[in-house]
Amino acid sequence: MTPGRSFENAILAGPLVLFLLAILGFPTVLSLVYGFSETSFQTLTTPQFSGLRNFRDVTADPTFWQAAWFSLRFGAITAILQCGLGLALAVYLAPLTQRHGWTVAILIIPMIVAPAMMGLMYRLVLHEFAGPVPHYLYSWLGWSPSFLGPANVFKTVIVAETLQWTPFAFLLFLTAYQSIPQDLREAAAVDGTRPWRLFWKIELPLMMPTVFVALFIRFIDGFRVFDNIYTLVGAGPGGSTTSMSIYIYETFLRRGEIGKAIAAAILLFITAFVILSVAQRLLWGRSA
Amino acid sequence: MTFKTCLRTGAAALAFMASSAAYAEVTVLGWPGGPEEAALRAVTEIYNAKADLAAENKVELLFTSRDGFFDKLQVDLAAGSTAFDINLIATYSIGRYAPFMDPITLSGEAGAVFGDTVLKTMQFDGQQYGVPTDLSLHFLYYRTDLIDALLADDAAKAKYSEIATQYLGKAMEPKAPADWTWEDFVANALYFTQSINPDSPTRYGTVIQAKNLLFNMMVFHSWPRSYGGNWMDDAGAITVDSEAFRTALSQAKMLFDLGATPPDSTSYEYAEANAAYASGQVAAMVQWNAAAGELTTAQAATATTAPPAGPDGRFTHIHGLGLGLNKAAENKEGAIAFLQWLSTEEAALAYAKAGGAPGLAAETAAKLVADRPDLVQVGEYASTYGFVMNGGTSENALSVYEAQAKEFTGYWAGTQDLDTALKNTTAAMTDLLK
Numbered sequence: 001m002t003p004g005r006s007f008e009n010a011i012l013a014g015p016l017v018l019f020l021l022a023i024l025g026f027p028t029v030l031s032l033v034y035g036f037s038e039t040s041f042q043t044l045t046t047p048q049f050s051g052l053r054n055f056r057d058v059t060a061d062p063t064f065w066q067a068a069w070f071s072l073r074f075g076a077i078t079a080i081l082q083c084g085l086g087l088a089l090a091v092y093l094a095p096l097t098q099r100h101g102w103t104v105a106i107l108i109i110p111m112i113v114a115p116a117m118m119g120l121m122y123r124l125v126l127h128e129f130a131g132p133v134p135h136y137l138y139s140w141l142g143w144s145p146s147f148l149g150p151a152n153v154f155k156t157v158i159v160a161e162t163l164q165w166t167p168f169a170f171l172l173f174l175t176a177y178q179s180i181p182q183d184l185r186e187a188a189a190v191d192g193t194r195p196w197r198l199f200w201k202i203e204l205p206l207m208m209p210t211v212f213v214a215l216f217i218r219f220i221d222g223f224r225v226f227d228n229i230y231t232l233v234g235a236g237p238g239g240s241t242t243s244m245s246i247y248i249y250e251t252f253l254r255r256g257e258i259g260k261a262i263a264a265a266i267l268l269f270i271t272a273f274v275i276l277s278v279a280q281r282l283l284w285g286r287s288a
Numbered sequence: 289m290t291f292k293t294c295l296r297t298g299a300a301a302l303a304f305m306a307s308s309a310a311y312a313e314v315t316v317l318g319w320p321g322g323p324e325e326a327a328l329r330a331v332t333e334i335y336n337a338k339a340d341l342a343a344e345n346k347v348e349l350l351f352t353s354r355d356g357f358f359d360k361l362q363v364d365l366a367a368g369s370t371a372f373d374i375n376l377i378a379t380y381s382i383g384r385y386a387p388f389m390d391p392i393t394l395s396g397e398a399g400a401v402f403g404d405t406v407l408k409t410m411q412f413d414g415q416q417y418g419v420p421t422d423l424s425l426h427f428l429y430y431r432t433d434l435i436d437a438l439l440a441d442d443a444a445k446a447k448y449s450e451i452a453t454q455y456l457g458k459a460m461e462p463k464a465p466a467d468w469t470w471e472d473f474v475a476n477a478l479y480f481t482q483s484i485n486p487d488s489p490t491r492y493g494t495v496i497q498a499k500n501l502l503f504n505m506m507v508f509h510s511w512p513r514s515y516g517g518n519w520m521d522d523a524g525a526i527t528v529d530s531e532a533f534r535t536a537l538s539q540a541k542m543l544f545d546l547g548a549t550p551p552d553s554t555s556y557e558y559a560e561a562n563a564a565y566a567s568g569q570v571a572a573m574v575q576w577n578a579a580a581g582e583l584t585t586a587q588a589a590t591a592t593t594a595p596p597a598g599p600d601g602r603f604t605h606i607h608g609l610g611l612g613l614n615k616a617a618e619n620k621e622g623a624i625a626f627l628q629w630l631s632t633e634e635a636a637l638a639y640a641k642a643g644g645a646p647g648l649a650a651e652t653a654a655k656l657v658a659d660r661p662d663l664v665q666v667g668e669y670a671s672t673y674g675f676v677m678n679g680g681t682s683e684n685a686l687s688v689y690e691a692q693a694k695e696f697t698g699y700w701a702g703t704q705d706l707d708t709a710l711k712n713t714t715a716a717m718t719d720l721l722k
Contacts, residue, residue, distance in 0.1 A: 129567035146551030238698020
């Protein structure tokens with residue numbers, strides 16, 4: 001490459017680099033500064049360097065670990081449920097969706113609703129006195145569970161998240177299922193392979209990369225859950241529905257402990273980065 | 289359209305926007321939606337119509353969404369935003385916003401118009417940071433049809449006494465709500481709960497909004513306060529781990545455990561609690577005064593009185609919404625002039641007539657008897673029963689409420705015991721109020 005050409009490239013790339021530095025670089029640097037400083041809303045422009053204190057405070061905070069445990073459980077359970085249901089629906093409904101493509105559009109409707117709106121909707125639908133679900137349960141059975149009470153709230157938010165995002169997993173699996181070469185199925189049929197064995201021995205192994213990707217995406221999405229839980233039940237009694245994102249939000253804006261909130265966000269980023277790297281290696285390992 | 293035409297149109301639009309900005313130089317960031325916005329719009333019109341008001345001091349209003357309002361305001365103020373000269377403040381957030389605001393001097397009439405108790409809701413470190421525009425406190429809402437039936441029926445009275453003996457350890461007689469202590473409130477709630485008294489006409493005796501939310505702690509505070517509870521003593525020591533808080537928290541916990549409040553009420557806030565009462569399945573509740581219209585419309589037999597009493601007397605948490613001066617304001621002179629006018633009787637009466645709920649001294653409120661009889665009751669309760677906890681306007685008051693909400697709701701929901709809840713609350717408050 002000639003020096004003149006290199007100069008041209010630099011000029012052409014300059015605006016993009018500057019844009020990225022402004023949009024991504026500045027907040028990153030600022031986050032790092034705040035993460036290692038004693039910062040509140042009063043000292044936004046004069047943060048005092050405090051070393052690792054924020055990280056020590058975060059890791060010594062039982063609420064942080066409670067939130068991490070909640071997010072881990074929530075992410076894992078919802079990812080498994082959504083992928084299990086999505087896979088079953090994709091395979092079971094494949095003949096129908098192949099003949100009538102429009103049915104897919106109906107099945108993915110929940111995914112279109114904003115999560116915050118979904119939370120508000122459930123808040124209304126499940127309300128003992130105003131919601132249709134408890135109303136009909138009382139009418140028919142004379143009893144209704146307290147969906148948002150301490151005993152059931154975790155199950156309720158799991159079900160709400162699963163109902164909304166199973167269509168995403170379904171869509172991924174349907175695409176993967178339909179991309180399996182038809183001649184493989186025909187060859188298996190000629191050999192007398194029964195449907196269950198066809199699925200278990202041929203189709204599922206071919207779909208495994210998609211299963212891993214779907215599990216991974218859904219876990220990450222579940223782990224960082226915020227809007228639907230926050231609008232439905234908030235942080236929960238005693239912080240029982242506090243996810244990592246809710247913890248960071250409340251620490252930052254409600255308690256004004258900006259340094260501590262950023263430190264928690266950095267820890268969350270590092271955790272996500274490690275998980276992403278491991279998952280990527282696993283996927284590469286399988287495809288190699 | 290040619291490029292030149294586009295340019296001219298754009299320049300004309302910019303010139304129009306610039307002239308509009310010059311026309312309205314005092315920008316007020318108000319509390320959006322609801323009667324507060326309507327009232328603020330009404331008084332602003334009156335102010336802007338004054339013949340002696342300079343064009344550069346006319347007022348324009350700015351409203352954002354209520355969702356996360358105080359969080360957004362916090363960020364704007366901290367960033368030194370000049371988008372508004374005057375901003376909303378609340379009693380519990382004055383300490384947090386004070387570093388980014390300037391204290392103000394109200395009109396000479398302010399003391400007589402609002403009274404000292406209400407003016408104090410806008411003070412921090414002995415300085416006035418805002419004009420009180422709306423006052424919030426709590427009423428005990430109850431159904432007169434249910435209470436009248438109970439008081440008129442000997443068999444019902446006997447059942448009431450039997451339930452009180454079983455759950456509270458003493459035979460109690462039903463009373464008129466105006467004479468209730470918190471024990472009467474609990475006994476009444478148990479009596480009107482179908483799982484305890486199958487003959488109860490309502491499913492639940494009360495509804496306690498117990499979502500992990502700071503505003504719900506304000507509703508609860510009248511309870512421990514009446515037993516002598518406070519956040520801090522005069523020396524600044526945290527006193528939340530006291531017999532007063534223990535008694536109030538335990539009594540409320542009993543209502544959760546015995547199903548006298550809906551089991552979902554650990555996820556309830558204002559709207560859900562109102563919906564429960566409005567359904568006719570709740571006999572009585574303590575709720576914000578702002579709910580009076582809604583609850584009375586839904587249940588015609590609803591009456592209100594002050595919250596129940598404790599050994600130390602009858603109390604209601606009060607806090608005010610108000611308007612104060614942004615330190616970064618670009619037109620401080622104009623803004624101060626508007627704030628001073630807002631604290632006059634003329635403005636307060638106009639604000640009240642337009643739907644606002646200012647806390648007015650008895651003499652001022654008396655001038656509104658025909659238009660706003662409810663404000664007479666609000667003013668009377670505020671001056672007689674109103675309280676602000678020690679530290680309730682401090683820099684971290686909001687965080688204190690947050691900490692209490694987390695710990696107390698955890699206790700009520702059964703995720704932790706009372707000792708742990710109070711120990712954690714004390715630790716958090718010691719850190720926040722040091």
